[in-house]
Amino acid sequence: MNEFIFFFNSVVINGAVIGSIYAMGAIGVTLVFGILRFAHFAHADMMTLGAFLVLILTALFPAVGPAIGLPTAFVMMPVAMVATAFIAVGIDKLFYKKLRENNVKPVVMVMASVGVTLMLQGLIRFFAGTGTQSLYIDDRKAIFRIDLPFESASRNLVVTEPQLLLFLFLAFAVIALHLFLNKSRLGKAMRAMSDNPDLAKVSGINTNTVVGVTWIIAGALACAAGTLLSLDVTLKPDLSFMILLPIFAAAIVGGVGSPYGALAGGFVVGLTETLAVFNWTFVLRPLERAIPALDLPNTLAFVPTEYKITIPFFILLAILIWRPTGLFKGKII
Amino acid sequence: MALIECKNIHAGYGGMNILNGVNMAIESSEIGVIVGPNGAGKSTTLKAIFGLLNVSEGSIELRGDNITNLSPDKLVHKGMGFVPQEHNVFVSMTVEENLEMGAFIRRDDFNYMLERVYSFFPDLKDKRRQPAGELSGGQRQMVAMGRALMVEPSLLLLDEPTAGLSPLYMNEIFERVIAINESGVGVLMVEQNAKQALRIAHKGFVLAAGKNRFTDTGQNLLNDPEVAKSFLGG
Numbered sequence: 001m002n003e004f005i006f007f008f009n010s011v012v013i014n015g016a017v018i019g020s021i022y023a024m025g026a027i028g029v030t031l032v033f034g035i036l037r038f039a040h041f042a043h044a045d046m047m048t049l050g051a052f053l054v055l056i057l058t059a060l061f062p063a064v065g066p067a068i069g070l071p072t073a074f075v076m077m078p079v080a081m082v083a084t085a086f087i088a089v090g091i092d093k094l095f096y097k098k099l100r101e102n103n104v105k106p107v108v109m110v111m112a113s114v115g116v117t118l119m120l121q122g123l124i125r126f127f128a129g130t131g132t133q134s135l136y137i138d139d140r141k142a143i144f145r146i147d148l149p150f151e152s153a154s155r156n157l158v159v160t161e162p163q164l165l166l167f168l169f170l171a172f173a174v175i176a177l178h179l180f181l182n183k184s185r186l187g188k189a190m191r192a193m194s195d196n197p198d199l200a201k202v203s204g205i206n207t208n209t210v211v212g213v214t215w216i217i218a219g220a221l222a223c224a225a226g227t228l229l230s231l232d233v234t235l236k237p238d239l240s241f242m243i244l245l246p247i248f249a250a251a252i253v254g255g256v257g258s259p260y261g262a263l264a265g266g267f268v269v270g271l272t273e274t275l276a277v278f279n280w281t282f283v284l285r286p287l288e289r290a291i292p293a294l295d296l297p298n299t300l301a302f303v304p305t306e307y308k309i310t311i312p313f314f315i316l317l318a319i320l321i322w323r324p325t326g327l328f329k330g331k332i333i
Numbered sequence: 334m335a336l337i338e339c340k341n342i343h344a345g346y347g348g349m350n351i352l353n354g355v356n357m358a359i360e361s362s363e364i365g366v367i368v369g370p371n372g373a374g375k376s377t378t379l380k381a382i383f384g385l386l387n388v389s390e391g392s393i394e395l396r397g398d399n400i401t402n403l404s405p406d407k408l409v410h411k412g413m414g415f416v417p418q419e420h421n422v423f424v425s426m427t428v429e430e431n432l433e434m435g436a437f438i439r440r441d442d443f444n445y446m447l448e449r450v451y452s453f454f455p456d457l458k459d460k461r462r463q464p465a466g467e468l469s470g471g472q473r474q475m476v477a478m479g480r481a482l483m484v485e486p487s488l489l490l491l492d493e494p495t496a497g498l499s500p501l502y503m504n505e506i507f508e509r510v511i512a513i514n515e516s517g518v519g520v521l522m523v524e525q526n527a528k529q530a531l532r533i534a535h536k537g538f539v540l541a542a543g544k545n546r547f548t549d550t551g552q553n554l555l556n557d558p559e560v561a562k563s564f565l566g567g
Contacts, residue, residue: 185437188426192434195423202383202417203480204409204438 001152003283009158011274017163017232019270020170022243024225026250026262027177028218034194034257035214036100038109043222044247045120046088047240050223051230052128053080055135062138073135074165077227081220088219089212091116117241124237133235135227162231169224174263177217181259186213194257242309246273249312253319255326264327273311276303334397336361336519337382337488342391342401344381350389351377353543359536361487361519364510366534366551368527368564373540375523376418379490382521383415384408395488409438414481418492418523421477424466428457431465431476435483443483450479453509471502475509482513489513491522495530507533527565531555539564 025047032040057076058065065072095112144164145156180187186209193200193210201207226240233239250269254261280300288294303311319326335358345351351374359365367375380386382393384405393401395411405415414435423431432450436443451458454475460468465476474494481489494510495503503526511533514520524530531537534551539560547560554560 185433188430188433189437191426191430192423192437195425196420199417199421199423200434202385202405202409202415203434204406204484205434206406206437 001150002155003286005148005153005155005157007278007283009155011271011278013157013159013163015271015274016267017166017270018246018274019267020166021225021229021232021266022246022250022270023263023266024170024173024221024228025240025243025247026254026266027173027259028221028225029247029251030254030257030259030262031190031214032218033251035190035211036096036109038106038113039248040218041110041113041244042091042117042120043113043218044240044244045117045124046084046091046219046222047226047229048124048235048237049087049120049226050080050084050219051135051226051235051239052124053083053223054227054230055128055133055235058135058137065139071135071139071141071162071165071231072137073227073231074162077224080227081223084223085216085219088215088222092211092215121237121241128237130237133230135230135235141231160232162228166228166232169228173221173224177259180217186210190214245309245316246270246312249316249319252316253326255328258326258328261326261328268327269312269315272315273308276311277301277305277308335359335394336363336396337521338394339378339382340392340394342378342381342388342393344377344386344388346386351543352381354391354545355381355538355540355543356545357521357536357538357548359519359521361517362514363519363535364514364533364551365519365521365536365538366527366530367521367523367538367540368525368530369538369540369546370564374543375540376492377543378540379415379492379521379523383413383490406438409484409486412484412487413490414484414486414488415490416474416477416481416492416494418496422465422468422473422480425464427462428465428468428476429461431480432483435480438484446483446485450482453482453512454479469502471498471505474498474502474506478506478509478513482518486518488519488521491520493523493525495524495526503529528555531565 025043029040029043054073054076057079058073061076062072065075068075095116096109099109099112142161144159147156181191189200189205189210190213192205193207230239246269250265251262253268254263254265278301281296281298284296288296338358339355341354341356343350343352343354355374355378357365367378369375381388384403388401392399395413400408400411423434429447432447436446456472457475457479460472465473468476478491478494495506498506507529510520510522522530531551531554537549537551537554538545539547539554547554547557
């Protein structure tokens with residue numbers, strides 16, 4: 001029983017946590033791709049940027065959170081999401097719009113986004129340094145240990161407050177996005193433009209508005225993902241750049257352009273990655289007691305932890321070989 | 334005053350002119366049909382009217398209002414609907430969502446217009462919740478025309494609405510075009526099925542090499558032996 005709880009804590013919960021983060025990033029990437037038809041590499045650094053905006057706000061008003069019983073950073077997140085959304089729209093106006101109007105090839109847009117990502121990284125380091133920061137300033141991370149009603153279970157299920165907030169926020173964001181895309185006029189226009197941009201123009205859909213809305217959603221989600229990730233671990237300038245590959249893997253696994261696919265892809269990549277580096281020795285101990293001849297090494301994982309980053313890469317390869325359009329059929333929202 | 338009037342338009346892609354002086358005019362009570370051999374500039378004429386490519390010379394007037402080189406979205410606001418030949422529905426969206434997208438620029442209640450489109454195309458009403466990509470070619474064409482009608486245009490531009498359709502569907506589409514026209518919408522369409530299309534045309538325009546070769550009523554063009562010999566396959 002304890003072994004099972006250990007497995008649940010380290011694979012299911014941790015996998016779901018990182019999966020949720022990947023999913024949130026991948027939804028942004030996939031929406032931008034669906035509307036603007038290019039891989040936006042600066043997305044990860046928009047996540048970091050958003051988290052740093054939250055850090056600034058948290059440092060300015062450290063007492064807000066304790067007053068209502070939530071982490072201050074989480075309370076500040078909506079404000080930072082609005083700010084990041086504006087920055088995303090601004091970045092588009094400054095860098096991508098002109099290229100788009102000149103009908104450049106998608107690869108030019110991709111290179112421009114690499115430029116933007118380097119610029120953002122520089123700006124973040126310039127203002128916030130290269131060190132590690134904590135989003136907990138006046139409050140501390142609450143950890144919930146849930147007792148299980150089994151006699152043989154001496155271990156607890158462990159989940160932290162930011163992890164719970166992350167799951168709740170992801171559920172809220174996905175439902176909100178679903179309603180927006182399927183019920184609202186602008187959301188439907190977004191789907192229309194992703195489906196057939198020429199016909200959208202011919203129908204009189206204002207494509208600039210749709211592009212703006214896309215950046216607002218992508219920016220806001222990026223900020224939320226960055227913040228919730230830094231609440232779970234710590235905030236550092238290369239926080240999100242390190243997860244750019246898994247995010248793109250998640251978007252491609254799900255089928256580029258499909259937000260539901262991105263959600264599924266995020267969890268597939270997150271859980272696989274966590275499962276791959278899971279140390280099976282602990283779970284197999286009882287077996288060793290039963291069969292003494294079995295001599296378990298101290299670590300028994302599919303992949304050493306240091307090579308975790310290769311997992312999304314292999315998932316990506318497998319998907320591109322066997323199912324190039326992704327789990328959900330891609331290229332449309 | 335004509336609903337739409339093209340005066341000596343020259344247009345093309347990237348400096349290469351395809352249209353070398355096209356003239357045409359139709360009234361709102363009329364169906365105009367553009368026919369001609371491949372590469373004559375039929376579709377190009379429609380695209381030039383709808384602002385999809387640059388008109389370098391000549392002018393286009395909608396009820397006397399100069400609309401030369403206005404962008405498509407402005408023309409939708411001015412009461413023009415355009416149905417492209419291909420990729421003319423949002424395949425991942427339902428029939429009704431397609432129609433709603435046609436009404437994107439409308440801020441008023443357009444439900445009555447949905448009903449009117451369904452009365453033009455009763456087939457679509459049963460399929461309103463089905464993705465347009467799952468429909469047959471003829472039904473897709475109906476969705477595409479319905480989408481363009483949602484803004485209650487005064488002029489409907491159709492680019493080969495019967496391309497690739499069976500004769501049965503072709504006749505049905507032509508019947509709908511007549512019904513739409515009788516409801517007060519001027520129709521200008523490009524057609525490969527020249528004989529059948531000219532039969533329903535009030536005005537016909539035979540283009541060749543980017544110019545008008547013959548311009549007359551549909552009936553006169555059908556009866557003209559020279560037109561029949563060169564353009565209608567005898």
